[in-house]
Amino acid sequence: MNLPEYFLADLPKEAALSPALLMEACVTLKRNRESYLLRRTTDQIIRTLAGVAGEWLRAENRFRKLALVHGPTMLGFSRETLARGLDGFFGELTTEKFHAWIEQEFGDARRLDQLCSTEVEQQTSRAGIAHGPELLVHIAAGNIPNPTLMSMVLGLLTRSAQFVKCARGMTLLPRLFAHSIYEYDPKLAACIEMAEWRGGNLALEEVLFAESDCVTATGSDEALAAIKTRLPHRVRFLGYGHRVSFGYVAAEVLTEHNARKVIARAADDVTAWDQLGCLSPHVIYVQSGGHSSAEEFARRLADELAKRETIEPRGGAAQEIAAYIASCRAIYELRAANSASTHVWKSNDSTAWTVVFEADARFQLSCCHRFIYVKSAAGIGDVIHNADSVRAQVSSVGIAVPEHRAGDIATQLARWGATRVCPLGQMQNPPLMWRHDGRPALGDLVTWTDWEQ
């Protein structure tokens, strides 16, 4: 790719990382933060981030072009899927949204710059300022790239020096993002470092953890638990574990006129990042009793996924994944051959997409990679009952319901434990202000100084 060697992740593969090298990198990062990042105002940082994001949205941007050229082989997503994912992510990074976000989290857009007060604080003669950690370490996951880019944005906003430990083979986008920041503002980029190694390298991680003030990690619950036990007591830990999501379509929205649109939205969610993120649906529940049955919905969703494959193909699946999909398909085909309560639609000569309709409404984890279950449910109460086995892991519920019932349905889902309810079709496009797994993403990073006047 011919990128200059600004980051450890740019070094040739043979260059060995050592604890000493990491220690040196941490010292440099902290020094650069002191010299550059702490002197920036929030407005300046936001301007840089929004500017970089705007660049990424332009078709001729060289970093975007590199991502789309190398992404399919290096990350396993088609060019079209990557382009859609990048547009969704960078489209959110606007000045207005950044300001609104900080205000949402801290009650005042200046909160990271100076002591200030909300109306309530003024009434009680108080003011406050929020500080980010000095060195923020991100242990990134390997499934989709957006969360890592988001972590980097968070760290810049809180004026933290950052070390991003990328998952194996997943450095491409964080690297390109970091280089694009470098091009725009080299001093900001000098407060970011990144490298790639197989998680669990105790010697390297020990140095990193000892130097850090806060560690964020995305991965399996087991991986998070293992990291947590190895952190020094004073280090704050933010773990984002395994989450699952699903969709719900109310009977009333499946009118002849509307059904096509709803099905297209469901397909948007299944195809986005090839269904690999925590926000991607495993199951779409379709309420029975409407104009179109769940089985009919599944058939039409299959048609739509076939169409999508021609314009936004799925990325290549590793052999064991393809074999897993083939094994799952085989058993559902056998069930379908022997009962009307199961039906399978699938791509021919590939594992590119699969739709399984099952009368059994119990929540089912999908193989992902565009393998979606469609199940029938009597209503949202029935869905909640059938998904109760994954209650503690539920992230997003994408809904397509009549407007007048949306508030009630969202309330039921909220009381049950879902941390995000969004329109179907937007499941993999959380807004910037999204509370990640139900927690304030910026708010969880900072430490406050309260001034009682």
Next chain:
Amino acid sequence: MTSELSIFAARLREQISTWSKGLSRDSIFLDSHLLRNADIEFNGFALMLFNLQIACNEPYRKLCIARGVNPSDVSHWTQIPTLPTAAFKEFEMTCLPKEQRTRVFHSSGTIGQRPSRHFHNAESLAVYEASLWPWFQENCRLLMADCRLLSLTPPAGEVMYSSLVHMFDYARQKLGADESSFVGRVGSDGVWTMDFDAALAELTRESSKSLFVVGTAFSFVHLLDELVARNLRLKLSAGSCVLETGGYKGRSRTMPKPELHALIMDRFGITSQSIICEYGMSELSSQAYQSLKSGGTFHFPPWTRARVISPETNREVDDGQTGILSIVDLSNVFSVMAIQTGDLAMRRSDGFELLGRAAMSEPRGCSLTAA
């Protein structure tokens, strides 16, 4: 219809006996004329059995119809639709009427999952035994001299549902290894454990006979852990051998095969030449062995054919490529002979190399357990 299957079973046993005679000469693999004849014969048997099985196995027949397979259009065994092994968990995949099912083999299965059920009667067990013995003999013949058998599994009487133990027990009878012992035990939770003291007593017993230690990979891991804990290094008598089989399935810490073999060599005092790997499952009636002469690839006997199928295209892969292992086992007379396993394999000449499990889990729910 089962009477026709009985006739087929009898004919197949004769044919297995004929094919088996060629084994020790290796001619069946080396002579192209014989090979072609064997192919033709295999194909004839396979097509005949396919027609019988779809006639009396309803879920399988329905699957063939759903896949648009018309039996009269099937002219080669590779066109016979395969059944996923998971089907043995959900359906009664058998041609035997209920009253004839005198024996059932269960898969050991991953803990927490339902086991497969492979039904047998006296005739089908006779085919099973006729199939297992010649290939066992062929692959373990370095041992065929006087030996003692030490099985790390429980004895056959305690685990009637285990096809593996049935096989070890049958081998014991055929070998005439009357000094044999089975040192596994069945815990109250159904999990297999081991009487380590009994195992050690057998392993260290002074005897002029060589020892043939057989067991699952996880039982070897347990035993080796115990040897390490007791700081014991043994030196088995000359000619002693180990046969290990199967995966771990959540029952012990996993250990890569080379590491397991290195530990076996170290703690048992034997060479790699003395370790034999077997591949089998309750859903099959034949076994594959990893033979040293074939450079470490697995081979089934001539009455069973393995293919490696691309999960993407559903077509057979080229030599050196990977895919799902698919097996046609003629000795599965009374169930279904064409099986799609959940195992990933690499095609190697006329054999295959095992790479591991394809399926991380299986579809849950059983809305349809057949009556």
